[in-house]
Amino acid sequence: MQLRGLATVSFWAADLTAAKDWYADLFGVEPYYEVRDGAGRPAYYEFRLGDYQHELGLIDSRYAPDGPSAAPGGAIAYWHVDDLDATVATLLKAGAREHQPPTPRGEGDFVTASVVDPFGNILGVMRNPHYLEMLAARPGR
Structure with a gap:
């Protein structure tokens, strides 16, 4: 097994549109990729950042593996x-x-x-x- 590089860091947000706007304002760029669910609601936004164009993905917390969390955590x-x-x-x-x-x-x-x-x-x-x-x-x- 060889880890070849960081592909995507995933962040969860209950208000995905607000998260997208916050990060777009912070980075000064809009996400380059977007996925909507079957009802047309935003489900995922992705930014490419830095020298190696690593990806930061924002995911609606409805899709979090263990459900939404009220406290910060994880790696x-x-x-x-x-x-x-x-x-x-x-x-x-x-x-x-x-x-x-x-x-x-x-x-x-x-x-x-x-x-x-x-x-x-x-x-x-x-x-x-x-x-x-x-x-x-x-x-x-």
Whole structure:
């Protein structure tokens, strides 16, 4: 088995349209993909983000495997950002709430932080020197 790369991070939202609007405003782009249910209601939106065009999928919480949750939880995917403090400040100003403040991790310049979006999902952000090394080593860079 080989994990080849992050394909999609899925977030759940009871108000999917509000979640789509919040993230579109935050990212400055509209989702590139949308799925509607049989009644024509939005069921899924997908954004492509960052250097590798990783996907963030927003899914109506009606489809959550264990049903909607009232509390944040699950694994945290950390997205590399160039300015961690400014990114956290932007997220908080947009209506997210702090989950974990900026926290140094181990040796070097690794720092993580996370917020809970207005829909109960944990969004992790990270300053990660390894990410920058891999980006610099990409062919054509």
